[in-house]
Amino acid sequence: xxxxxGVAVFAEQVNGKISGVxxxxxxxxxxxxxxxxxxxxxxxxxxxxxxxxxxxxxYGADCVVVIDDPALGDYMTEPYARALTEAVNTYMxxxxxxxxxxxxxDLAPRxxxxxxxxxxxxxxxxxxxxxxxxxxxxxxxxxxxxxxTIVCSEHRPQMATVRxxxxxxxxxxxxxxxxxxxxxxxxxxxxxxxxxxxxxxKIAARMDILDAKVLVSGGRGMGxxxxxxxxxxxxxxxxxxxxxxxxxxxxxxxxxxxQVGQTGKTxxxxxxxxxxxxxxIQHLAGMEESEIIVAINKxxxxxxxxxxxxxxxxDALKIVPLLTRQIRERTAGQ
Amino acid sequence: MDFELSRQHQMxxxxxxxxxxxxxxxxxxxxDETERFPSETVEKLQRYGFLGIPFPKEYGGQGCDxxxxxxxxxxxxxxxxxxxxxxxxxxxxxxxxxxxxxxxYQKEKFLAPLAGGKxxxxxxxxxxxxxxxAAGQQTKAVKNGDHYILxxxxxxxxxxxxxxxxxxxxxxxxxxxxxxxxxxxxEKDFPGFSIGKKELKMGxxxxxxxxxxxxxxPVPAENLLGSEGKGxxxxxxxxxxxxxxxAAQALGIAQGAxxxxxAYVKERKQFGKPISAFQNTxxxxxxxxxxxxxxxxxxxxxxxxxxxxxxxxxxxSMAKLYAAETAMAVTTKCVQLYGGYGYTRDYPVERMMxxxxxxxxxEGTSEVQRMVIAGAILK
Amino acid sequence: xxKIIVCIKQVPDTAEVKLDPVTxxxxxxxxxxIINPDDKAGLEAAxxxxxxxxAHVTALSMGPPQAELALRExxxxxxxQAVLVTDRAFGGADTWATSSTLAAAIRKLxxxxxxxxxxxxxxxxxxxxPQIAEHLGIANISYAEELTLIGxxxxxxxxxxxxxxxLRAKLPCLITALSELNEPRYMTPGGIFEAFEQELSVFxxxxxxxxxxxxxxxxxPTRVVRSFTKQPKGKGQAVTLDPQESAQxxxxxxxxxxxxxxxx
Numbered sequence: 001x002x003x004x005x006g007v008a009v010f011a012e013q014v015n016g017k018i019s020g021v022x023x024x025x026x027x028x029x030x031x032x033x034x035x036x037x038x039x040x041x042x043x044x045x046x047x048x049x050x051x052x053x054x055x056x057x058x059y060g061a062d063c064v065v066v067i068d069d070p071a072l073g074d075y076m077t078e079p080y081a082r083a084l085t086e087a088v089n090t091y092m093x094x095x096x097x098x099x100x101x102x103x104x105x106d107l108a109p110r111x112x113x114x115x116x117x118x119x120x121x122x123x124x125x126x127x128x129x130x131x132x133x134x135x136x137x138x139x140x141x142x143x144x145x146x147x148x149t150i151v152c153s154e155h156r157p158q159m160a161t162v163r164x165x166x167x168x169x170x171x172x173x174x175x176x177x178x179x180x181x182x183x184x185x186x187x188x189x190x191x192x193x194x195x196x197x198x199x200x201x202k203i204a205a206r207m208d209i210l211d212a213k214v215l216v217s218g219g220r221g222m223g224x225x226x227x228x229x230x231x232x233x234x235x236x237x238x239x240x241x242x243x244x245x246x247x248x249x250x251x252x253x254x255x256x257x258x259q260v261g262q263t264g265k266t267x268x269x270x271x272x273x274x275x276x277x278x279x280x281i282q283h284l285a286g287m288e289e290s291e292i293i294v295a296i297n298k299x300x301x302x303x304x305x306x307x308x309x310x311x312x313x314x315d316a317l318k319i320v321p322l323l324t325r326q327i328r329e330r331t332a333g334q
Numbered sequence: 335m336d337f338e339l340s341r342q343h344q345m346x347x348x349x350x351x352x353x354x355x356x357x358x359x360x361x362x363x364x365x366d367e368t369e370r371f372p373s374e375t376v377e378k379l380q381r382y383g384f385l386g387i388p389f390p391k392e393y394g395g396q397g398c399d400x401x402x403x404x405x406x407x408x409x410x411x412x413x414x415x416x417x418x419x420x421x422x423x424x425x426x427x428x429x430x431x432x433x434x435x436x437x438x439y440q441k442e443k444f445l446a447p448l449a450g451g452k453x454x455x456x457x458x459x460x461x462x463x464x465x466x467x468a469a470g471q472q473t474k475a476v477k478n479g480d481h482y483i484l485x486x487x488x489x490x491x492x493x494x495x496x497x498x499x500x501x502x503x504x505x506x507x508x509x510x511x512x513x514x515x516x517x518x519x520x521e522k523d524f525p526g527f528s529i530g531k532k533e534l535k536m537g538x539x540x541x542x543x544x545x546x547x548x549x550x551x552p553v554p555a556e557n558l559l560g561s562e563g564k565g566x567x568x569x570x571x572x573x574x575x576x577x578x579x580x581a582a583q584a585l586g587i588a589q590g591a592x593x594x595x596x597a598y599v600k601e602r603k604q605f606g607k608p609i610s611a612f613q614n615t616x617x618x619x620x621x622x623x624x625x626x627x628x629x630x631x632x633x634x635x636x637x638x639x640x641x642x643x644x645x646x647x648x649x650x651s652m653a654k655l656y657a658a659e660t661a662m663a664v665t666t667k668c669v670q671l672y673g674g675y676g677y678t679r680d681y682p683v684e685r686m687m688x689x690x691x692x693x694x695x696x697e698g699t700s701e702v703q704r705m706v707i708a709g710a711i712l713k
Numbered sequence: 714x715x716k717i718i719v720c721i722k723q724v725p726d727t728a729e730v731k732l733d734p735v736t737x738x739x740x741x742x743x744x745x746x747i748i749n750p751d752d753k754a755g756l757e758a759a760x761x762x763x764x765x766x767x768a769h770v771t772a773l774s775m776g777p778p779q780a781e782l783a784l785r786e787x788x789x790x791x792x793x794q795a796v797l798v799t800d801r802a803f804g805g806a807d808t809w810a811t812s813s814t815l816a817a818a819i820r821k822l823x824x825x826x827x828x829x830x831x832x833x834x835x836x837x838x839x840x841x842x843p844q845i846a847e848h849l850g851i852a853n854i855s856y857a858e859e860l861t862l863i864g865x866x867x868x869x870x871x872x873x874x875x876x877x878x879x880l881r882a883k884l885p886c887l888i889t890a891l892s893e894l895n896e897p898r899y900m901t902p903g904g905i906f907e908a909f910e911q912e913l914s915v916f917x918x919x920x921x922x923x924x925x926x927x928x929x930x931x932x933x934p935t936r937v938v939r940s941f942t943k944q945p946k947g948k949g950q951a952v953t954l955d956p957q958e959s960a961q962x963x964x965x966x967x968x969x970x971x972x973x974x975x976x977x
Contacts, residue, residue, distance in 0.1 A: 014873075074878065077843070077853060102873040106855040109808065109840035113847035118809060118934030121838035136938070142835055143727030148940040155934040193852040194886075197868065198879035208875070257875075271967070292970055293949075294963060300953065310966045311951030312959045322960040330964070342909050345786065348745075349900050383901040396903030406902070 004156035007033045008093035010084065011044040011056055011064070012103050014075070015201065018052055020210070021099030023169035025162060026060040028126055029097060030170060032135070033062075035128040036094070041065060043087045045080055047073040050180075057178035060170050064180045065091060071188035074196055075103050079188045081110040086185045088115055093157045095135050097126075100161035108161050118152035119159045124166045124266075125149075134158070144262035144285030165210050165266045166289065207241040209258060214240025214271045217260055217287070218248055221276020221297060221316060225253035230317070231275060234324045237331070243267065245277045261286035275316035279304025296320070337631070339405075346402050350409035353382070362414035365540030366685050371496055372540055375417055380451030384410075385424055389433055393441055394450025400575075404582040404637040411586025412593070415689035416540035418586055422579030423492035423541075424448070427697075428455015431501050431572045432519065435560045444499050444519055456497035457576075458488035458520075458546050459569050466702055468503075468569060469512045473548060475504035480555045482506070482518065484548040487530065490696070494544035495529040498522050501572075502546070502553075503565045515565035519557040526551030537688035574647045575640055576697045577654035581633045584657035584693035588626050588664040591686040595619070595668040598681070602672075615671060622664050629653075629660045648710045654693075655703035661690035715768040715862070715884075717759045718819055719792070720829040720845070721752040723776055723783035727834045748783045751830025755890035757897035758860050759828055760791045766862060769793050771822060775803060775815055781913060788908035789900035795913050796822065802918040805930030808836075812844030813932060817923040818916050819849065826867065827887040831856055842889035853887040854880050858894055 007029045012019040022042070029040040039062035044052060046068065053064040065087055071079045084107065088096065098104035100122045112119035125138030129151070135158040138149045152158045209215055216235040218228050231242045244254035246261050260267055262282040272290035277283060279295070279302055287293070288307045295308035296316040305311040312319055339347065357378055365372050379385050387403040389395025396402075403425060411418030429448040432440055432455075447453035464470035473486025484504055491500075500520045507514035520527060530545030560568050596619065599610040609615050636653035639646035665687035669676035676683050694700045725744045748756070759770045772787035774780045775798040784795035798818050806814065819827060827846070832839035839855070846853035858877070859870035869888060871878045900908075918928070926932055952962055 014876075075873075077855070081847075102856055105839045106843055106853075109812075109843040110847050110853070112809065112840070112934075113812060113844040116809075116934075118807065119840055120935055121808075121836075121840055141837065141940075142725070143837075145727065146940050146942055148937045150935050151938050152935045193882065194854060195881040196878055197881050199876070200878070201876045292967070294967075295951075296959075300951070305951050306948050308951065309949035309970075310963055311949065312963060313951060313953040314956055314959050318956040319959050322956050323963065326960050326964055341782070341785075342906050345782070345789070345900070345905050346902050349789075349902065349905065353899055382899045383903055387902050391903065396901060396906075398902045398906055402902055402906075 001154075001156050004092045004094040006038045006041055006091070006093045007036065007095040008041045008043055008088075008091065008097070008157070009061070010096065010098040010104065010107070011042040011052070011061075012099055012101060013044065013046050013049055013052060014103075016046070016049060016052070018055055019099055019101060019103075021101060021104075021162065021164040022056070023059040024164065024167035025097045025099060026056065027169040028162070028167040029095075030060045032095060032126060032128055036133060038094075039063060041091060041093060043067070043084065043091075045072050045083050047071075053178070053180045057176045058172040058174050061178050063178055065183050066180060067183050067185055069185065069188045071192055074199055076192055076194055076196065077106055077110055078191045078193050080107050081114060082191045083185045083188060084111050085114050087183055088157060090183060096157040096159045098159070098161045100163050104161045108159060112159055115157075117155040117157060117159060119161070120150045120152070121161050123160045123162045126160065126162070126167075135160070140262065140285060144282055163266050165268055209241060209243045209260065209267055210265055212241045212243075212267070213269050214238040214273075215243045215260070215267055215269045215287075215290075216240060216273045216275065217243040217245065217277060218254070218275050218316075219245035219277030219283075220247040220251070221278070222248065222253070223276070223317065227317060228253065230320045230324070234273070234320050234327075237324055237327045238271065240269065240271070245283050246280070274304050274308070275320060277304055278302040279307065343401060343405060346398070347405050347409060350384075350406045351412075353378075353384070354410050354413045358410055358417050359413035362416070363679070363682065363685065365414075365416055367539075367679070369534070369539045371542045372417060372420075373496065376420060376454060376496070379417075379421065383451065385421065385451055385454070386429075386449035388425065389429060389445065389449035393433070393446045394452075400578065400637040400640040401634060404578055404633060407579050407582035408586040408589070408633070411583040412590035414540075415583055415587050415686070416538045418583040419492055419538050419541050419580075419692075422576065422583055423457065424455045424497070426576035426579040427457030427572060428493070428497060428499060428501060430575050431457070431517065431559060431568055434571065435517070435564075435568050437556075439556060440519060440559065448499060453498035454493055454496055456491055456493040456500045457572065458491050458500055458502040460488060460490045462487065462489055466699060469515075469566070471503060471505045471515055473502070473504040474508070475506050475516060475518065475553070477506070477555070478552075481552040482555060482558065484518065484520070484526070484551040484553055486548050488546040490533065490543055491546050492541060492543055492696075494546055495532070495542050500546065501559060502548075503569055504548075506562050506565075510563060512566040513563050515569070516562045517559035517565040517568045518553045519559055520551070520553055524551050524553065535692075537685070537690070537692050570647075573697055574650050577650040577703070578633070578636045578640060580693055580697050581636060581650070581653035581657040584654070584661035584690065585626070585629050585633050587661045587686050587690050587693070588622075588629065588657070591665045591668040591683050591690075592619075592622055592626060594681070594683055594686075595671050598672060609671070618667060618671060622667060625660050626664065629657045632656050648707055651698070651703040651706040654698065655700050655707070658690075658693035658700060661693050662687075665690040715762065715766070715825050716771070716823055717762060717768050717826045717828065718771045718773050718822060718824045719752070719756045719759045719787070720815060720827070720841070721756060721772055721774050721783055721787055722749045722830070722833045723747070723774065723780040724749045724833050724835045746779070746782065748786055749830050749833045749835075750892045751832060751890055753830070753897045754892045754894040755828040755830050755888070756787055756790060756792065757895045758857075758888075758890055759826075760898065761895065762826075762862055763791070771796060773815065773818060773822070774798065775806075775811060775818070784913060785905075785908040786900060788911055789904035790898055791904070795911070796916060797913055798916045798921075800918040802925075802929050805933065806928065807933035807935045808838050808840040808844055809934055810928050810930075810932035812841045813848050813927040814921065814923065815841070816845045816848035817921040819845065821916070821921065825884045826862075827851075827885070829887065829889050831889045831891050839889070842887060846887040849887070851885050851887060852882045853889070854882055855889040856891055857888045858891050860888060860890070860894060
């Protein structure tokens with residue numbers, strides 16, 4: 001076990017673009033590595049992806065291990081699991097982090113079963129336990145109702161998938177130097193046990209709520225889908241987009257990809273404006289890390305006010321249009 | 335003596351509740367306001383066997399007991415009494431007499447589609463001059479070769495116009511009074527059979543309640559249910575069972591109004607606190623809860639009695655009487671606890687109160703139930 | 714005949730879970746148990762394959778004896794067989810030990826196709842499905858939102874965040890189902906009563922060919938060291954003003970925080 005050293009990050013890329021969560025993992029990885037007095041390695045898998053190493057370096061990778069193979073083009077479980085297992089066995093990191101994405105959550109369990117180590121899903125907190133140097137992995141359970149801290153003390157690497165949007169990435173440092181090593185893995189094309197018949201890259205029509213700096217979010221108190229237009233307008237003047245609570249998604253007022261909360265997405269914008277959202281615990285789990293939270297709700301006892309920096313007790317349907325107008329006037333005057 | 339539901343019954347209740355919440359509740363207000371028969375719900379009830387619960391598997395039924403059937407009507411009526419009566423009218427009144435009194439031929443031809451979800455059933459006894467006094471039948475059936483010719487009019491017939499198979503009562507021998515009544519199975523497309531005026535009602539407004547008109551309608555002799563002159567007994571026995579369905583419906587209405595009200599009093603604030611914090615509210619809820627649970631025991635006892643006893647008229651009359659009056663009392667109190675909002679259509683309790691009233695009237699008014707019970711006490 | 718195994722987990726309905734406002738602990742009493750929604754979609758997918766092309770569907774669950782009810786429900790929906798894997802020796806298992814135990818049960822049963830839900834609503838890990846496939850050494854496709862059987866292979870629409878793949882895998886393989894896959898059917902009343910008459914197979918420790926090192930607490934690399942309820946962020950300022958004043962007040966606060974200028 002003592003032979004395992006260093007913090008590693010699975011550098012997920014799709015179509016040659018690094019997934020945003022990878023930078024967040026590097027940021028967190030740096031912090032963990034500093035405590036462990038070690039460095040951070042990014043493990044990059046794909047086909048013709050060597051040029052991405054620079055970006056990983058800029059965001060904090062000290063070393064990038066590249067497995068560049070035609071069999072690693074579009075994601076497929078088995079070749080990826082085989083390649084990553086090889087990297088784990090070669091570099092023996094003590095910590096290996098993945099984004100809790102549709103890829104990470106498929107790949108990580110496969111690798112954990114193969115290398116016989118533990119895996120903690122969907123973490124929102126990671127720290128090193130001082131006495132033991134074990135990784136303390138904290139994650140929500142029971143629909144966000146409780147948090148559990150988990151350790152993997154007897155097996156290495158300690159593996160975790162990490163919720164996108166939770167960890168902080170570092171400010172990029174262009175031109176930062178790092179070691180790039182290529183690793184060749186045999187038999188990857190023979191490992192392709194699934195056939196890809198079709199690849200459909202849907203283009204999201206609206207800004208992904210995970211990327212938005214400002215979110216104007218609507219709940220049941222908006223009364224109906226037609227009233228989301230005023231939220232769109234407010235989001236427009238603030239340079240953000242709209243999101244929704246589970247109640248308004250379940251009611252069919254907004255599509256599922258707009259949903260914030262335990263069963264939706266975890267967001268941390270600079271400004272989150274909750275309109276007509278009472279603030280069920282499932283919802284709070286997905287937005288309470290936002291920089292500034294504003295709540296507009298008729299019910300002064302709604303739980304959303306417990307987490308709001310600024311609360312307006314009143315009818316969102318009346319306040320939101322006035323807010324939009326006043327912001328417009330202000331920006332026009334500048 | 336066991337007052338716990340078996341695991342099978344508990345799981346059945348969960349099934350009915352889930353179905354009610356997901357498939358029935360979303361339509362309840364709309365079908366009440368527009369007085370629309372929920373055909374799409376009936377199609378789903380048929381698909382999942384809810385219309386064949388107490389019928390044998392060999393006739394396409396679910397092979398369950400009367401308690402399971404009562405649980406179904408209760409849970410569905412908890413969110414929508416209209417849908418509850420559609421089930422009860424079909425199962426207890428339309429299909430049950432064919433199961434109990436039908437020939438093998440009649441069971442195969444009529445019970446199988448009714449129990450198997452292929453056909454909807456109805457029951458025609460009431461006439462303008464024959465309500466509580468069922469013996470005053472004016473509809474006549476005259477034998478003509480291998481057919482009977484029906485003439486007359488029935489009123490207040492549940493599921494009319496949507497049902498495929500009707501059990502109809504008519505006089506075959508006026509001189510014999512109640513012993514001159516016979517029962518017939520009539521199919522919707524028989525010549526001379528038509529649907530008349532639709533009633534506009536106070537409650538259960540999504541259910542179809544119409545007149546049936548028989549104008550020289552020929553009914554094959556093989557469709558005679560039981561034998562000539564046995565109709566009155568068939569009708570009374572059928573109503574004994576039907577009252578269990580209505581009792582379950584009333585119980586469901588009471589429970590539904592109660593559940594809505596409990597949620598409301600926790601939210602609604604007056605004088606700076608939820609109204610559930612006031613002792614008046616608490617005591618009223620306590621009384622309602624106790625009364626509903628007492629009703630439940632009577633209803634389940636009647637359902638059990640139907641499967642275990644030859645004569646269960648008193649049990650079903652007691653259940654129906656008490657449940658109907660409970661439904662009326664509970665819904666009225668619930669509207670009161672809501673205050674002015676309870677009188678608006680923004681909340682479902684006003685609908686439940688309107689729906690509750692019918693349970694004191696149909697399949698024997700509360701007065702008829704008292705006559706049945708008193709008759710048994712003093713016989 | 715095609716042999717399908719569907720793994721189901723009995724979970725508390727987390728939508729019904731509430732916190733005790735005084736102690737901050739979970740109130741589990743009275744919370745109904747349900748079949749995990751993703752697993753139920755997996756079961757429905759299996760039943761549809763059974764309806765369309767014939768299959769023998771086994772519902773498999775690992776858990777305490779009460780998990781029997783989830784299996785009865787699966788039978789009432791139309792599964793042909795139900796197997797409960799239960800033993801004190803399996804207790805305390807994390808996803809690693811759970812998946813190795815289930816894999817041992819699946820090996821014993823024999824299979825062409827295994828369907829699991831993507832994740833359980835009480836744990837949200839999404840790990841057990843792929844880990845079972847790894848223990849069995851077969852291919853897996855996660856996040857299925859459509860599933861068809863063509864010859865000796867499955868064709869699956871595999872969901873990613875904003876895109877999807879259509880994948881084909883030869884049997885045997887394992888699929889993890891999303892609840893978007895379908896709308897599960899209801900049980901039937903008659904099905905419920907039949908389900909309680911059916912024999913339920915129970916696999917205990919001694920029935921499985923598996924090492925003690927791979928089951929229960931001992932076979933679990935991870936351990937929960939602490940669980941706690943989240944501390945809500947401190948309450949800020951709240952005002953009750955007329956709408957015009959409300960908007961004005963908020964704007965001033967946001968300017969103080971430099972949100973309005975920096976947020977763009």
